[in-house]
Amino acid sequence: MSRTEDPNANWTTWEELLLPFAVNRHSTKSWDSIAIETQNRTSSSLLLTANNCKQKYHELQRRFKAVDDKTNGVDDESDNCDDKIQTRRAIFLEVGFKV
Numbered sequence: 001m002s003r004t005e006d007p008n009a010n011w012t013t014w015e016e017l018l019l020p021f022a023v024n025r026h027s028t029k030s031w032d033s034i035a036i037e038t039q040n041r042t043s044s045s046l047l048l049t050a051n052n053c054k055q056k057y058h059e060l061q062r063r064f065k066a067v068d069d070k071t072n073g074v075d076d077e078s079d080n081c082d083d084k085i086q087t088r089r090a091i092f093l094e095v096g097f098k099v
Helices: 013-026 031-040 050-072 081-097
Strands: none
Touching: 013 031, 013 050, 013 081, 031 050, 050 081
């Protein structure tokens, strides 16, 4: 199966879980390394480029920040967005596998 580069393609839960770990390991200054690490850990047909990873990471930050603002009414920049993304996606993944 060939990998396709589609900026609008849907990321899998696994890819969304891997991304913050790679960002945490390489920092936001090395998107090429982040893309390579994330790509190497998935069997998806989606081609994860540096730009795709950067866009998805910022999308996830906005998504989970918006959820926090709605639920907590707090705008605390000191909260670690990566931890929130990983926790929520892990819960989603766990619930998805329960039969």
